[in-house]
Amino acid sequence: NPLQGAQFVLAAHRIQQLPADEGAEVAFAGRSNAGKSSALNALTGHKGLARTSKTPGRTQQMVAFSLPTVVRGETSQAMATRLIDLPGYGYAKVPEDLREHWRREIDNYLHVRRSLRGVVLIVDIRHPIKEFDRMMLDFCLATLLPCHVLLTKADKLSRNQASQALAALRKDIGENAPVTVQVFSAQAGTGVEEARAAVMRFLER
Ligand code: GDP
Numbered sequence: 001n002p003l004q005g006a007q008f009v010l011a012a013h014r015i016q017q018l019p020a021d022e023g024a025e026v027a028f029a030g031r032s033n034a035g036k037s038s039a040l041n042a043l044t045g046h047k048g049l050a051r052t053s054k055t056p057g058r059t060q061q062m063v064a065f066s067l068p069t070v071v072r073g074e075t076s077q078a079m080a081t082r083l084i085d086l087p088g089y090g091y092a093k094v095p096e097d098l099r100e101h102w103r104r105e106i107d108n109y110l111h112v113r114r115s116l117r118g119v120v121l122i123v124d125i126r127h128p129i130k131e132f133d134r135m136m137l138d139f140c141l142a143t144l145l146p147c148h149v150l151l152t153k154a155d156k157l158s159r160n161q162a163s164q165a166l167a168a169l170r171k172d173i174g175e176n177a178p179v180t181v182q183v184f185s186a187q188a189g190t191g192v193e194e195a196r197a198a199v200m201r202f203l204e205r
Helices: 036-044 096-112 131-143 159-173 192-203
Strands: 007-012 024-030 062-071 078-085 116-124 147-152 179-183
Touching: 024 036, 024 096, 024 131, 024 192, 036 078, 036 116, 036 147, 036 192, 096 116, 096 131, 116 131, 116 192, 131 147, 131 179, 147 159, 147 192, 159 179, 179 192
Parallel strands: 024 078, 024 116, 116 147, 147 179
Antiparallel strands: 007 062, 062 078
16 A cells, blocks of 8 residues: 555644645545545555544644655656645534635645645535535636545445446536546445555656
């Protein structure tokens, strides 16, 4: 597992506090409680790397995890690589001004971060795409930033229902978008290898 070496670096309240903007990183985004922490833990193979919680949205931070250095093919250049866990978005009990702060900060991050190679968007497979998810997808479409959607908690649906949800989202997004979509379950381990491959594809890009 190439993501197994992930290590906590820091938690930031502002973009300026993140590690130096060099090398390559992949950001994880999603609505609160979508299953983002569980997905991160499944991908890295560390149970407690990102904190999972039944009471979402209490601590809102961007968390940086370092990965082992990636050596790029053509140049053989060693490159620092990271995963960035963006704050879960949209938890109702978070005051409106704090939500607005994070909406802006995430938007800002997507615009300014030069080492950002791709976004993994975590969506609960049982819920339709919400405003935040739409914002992320629209941003990726507009800027051609690659996005990989994990339709997670697939264990909550039958296999048939899960494929239907996948097909519906694919249709919604359209053929030519720089967006890939897969079924995922942190709990059942579904699609973990496929998701790791997507992250590595972004980092090596
Ligand atoms: P986050 O707020 O997006 O980081 O979400 P968490 O990873 O903390 O998960 C929120 C809740 O969903 C927790 O109760 C998890 O146990 C549950 N959850 C996360 N992933 C899965 C999954 O793949 N299957 C099921 N059934 N539950 C999940």
